[in-house]
Amino acid sequence: MIENRPFLKVLSHVILIFGVLLVAFPIWVAFVAATHDAGRMNILPLPMWPGGHFLENLDVALNQGVWGGDGQGVAFMLFNSMIMALVIAFGKIVISLLSAFAIVYFRFPFRMFFFWMIFVTLMLPVEVRILPTFEVVANLGMLNSYWGLTVPLIASATATFMFRQVFLTIPDELLEASRIDGAGPLRFFKDILIPMSQTNIAALFVILFIYGWNQYLWPLLITTDQDMYTIVIQIKRMLEAGEEAPQWHIVMMTTLLAMLPPVVVVVFMQKLFVKGLTETEK
Structure with missing residues (x-):
C-alpha cells in the first residue's frame, strides 16, 4: 500500500x-x-x-540577413540543416539495421570480431579522427556538398549495438515460422524485424535527428561556401560582427528558428520515443 x-x-x-x-x-x-x-x-x-x-524580425532573419551573413537570410541554412539532420538520421538507422541483422542472423567467419570492431569505434568520434576524415573527404571532392556533410557521420556503433540487442530478444520461433512459410532473409527482415523494431527506430530517429541538427565542428571545417552553411554555423557567425555590435534581436530570432525543428520532432514523436526507450518485451 x-x-x-x-x-x-x-x-x-x-x-x-x-x-x-x-x-x-x-x-x-x-x-x-x-x-x-x-x-x-x-x-x-x-x-x-x-x-x-x-514578424518584422522574422522576415529579416529569414530573407535579409544581418552582419556576418553577407545580406542573406537563414532560410536556406535551415534547409541545409534539415537535409543534414535527415540524411544522418536515416543513414545511421538503415546502416545500423542492416549491420545488426547480419551480425545476429548470419553465421560467417569472425562475425563477433567484426561486431566488436564496430563497437570499438565508439572510442573514435569525429573529433578524434577529424584530420584523416577531412583528407579523405577533400580527396573525394566532397567539400562544400551534402555528401561531405553527411556521409562521414552516418555510421553508428551505438545504433548497431541497440538494434543487435533488440533482434536478440525476438523469439527464434518467428525465424523458423518465416522459413516454413518460404520467406527469405530480406522478406523476414522487411516483414518481421522492421515492424517489431518501429518504436526503437522512432526513438533513435529523434536522438539522431537532434545529433545531426546540432553538428557544428564538422560543417565548420568542410564548408567554405556560404550556400552550404548550416543554421548553427550561421548563429556563430552572427555573433562575430567585427566592429559592429551583434544585432541581438535577429540573433535571438535565428536561435528560435534553429530550436523549432528539433522541438517539433520531439513533440510529435514523444510517445514513440518514450516507448522505444522503455519497451523491453516483444
Missing part, C-alpha cells in the same frame, strides 16, 4: 515547476528579445515582456 503524503506531493510538484521554469527561462528571454528592435535591445535593463516587432 502506498502512503498518501500531501506534503511530499506538493514538494515534488514545486521542484518540478522550479525545474521547468529554470529550463524555460532562457527560451523566454530569447523569445522576448526576438520581438524587440535593435534600439531596445541596447538599453539596460533588458526587456522581460514581448514587444511588437516579431
Whole structure:
C-alpha cells in the first residue's frame, strides 16, 4: 500500500515547476528579445515582456540577413540543416539495421570480431579522427556538398549495438515460422524485424535527428561556401560582427528558428520515443 503524503506531493510538484521554469527561462528571454528592435535591445535593463516587432524580425532573419551573413537570410541554412539532420538520421538507422541483422542472423567467419570492431569505434568520434576524415573527404571532392556533410557521420556503433540487442530478444520461433512459410532473409527482415523494431527506430530517429541538427565542428571545417552553411554555423557567425555590435534581436530570432525543428520532432514523436526507450518485451 502506498502512503498518501500531501506534503511530499506538493514538494515534488514545486521542484518540478522550479525545474521547468529554470529550463524555460532562457527560451523566454530569447523569445522576448526576438520581438524587440535593435534600439531596445541596447538599453539596460533588458526587456522581460514581448514587444511588437516579431514578424518584422522574422522576415529579416529569414530573407535579409544581418552582419556576418553577407545580406542573406537563414532560410536556406535551415534547409541545409534539415537535409543534414535527415540524411544522418536515416543513414545511421538503415546502416545500423542492416549491420545488426547480419551480425545476429548470419553465421560467417569472425562475425563477433567484426561486431566488436564496430563497437570499438565508439572510442573514435569525429573529433578524434577529424584530420584523416577531412583528407579523405577533400580527396573525394566532397567539400562544400551534402555528401561531405553527411556521409562521414552516418555510421553508428551505438545504433548497431541497440538494434543487435533488440533482434536478440525476438523469439527464434518467428525465424523458423518465416522459413516454413518460404520467406527469405530480406522478406523476414522487411516483414518481421522492421515492424517489431518501429518504436526503437522512432526513438533513435529523434536522438539522431537532434545529433545531426546540432553538428557544428564538422560543417565548420568542410564548408567554405556560404550556400552550404548550416543554421548553427550561421548563429556563430552572427555573433562575430567585427566592429559592429551583434544585432541581438535577429540573433535571438535565428536561435528560435534553429530550436523549432528539433522541438517539433520531439513533440510529435514523444510517445514513440518514450516507448522505444522503455519497451523491453516483444
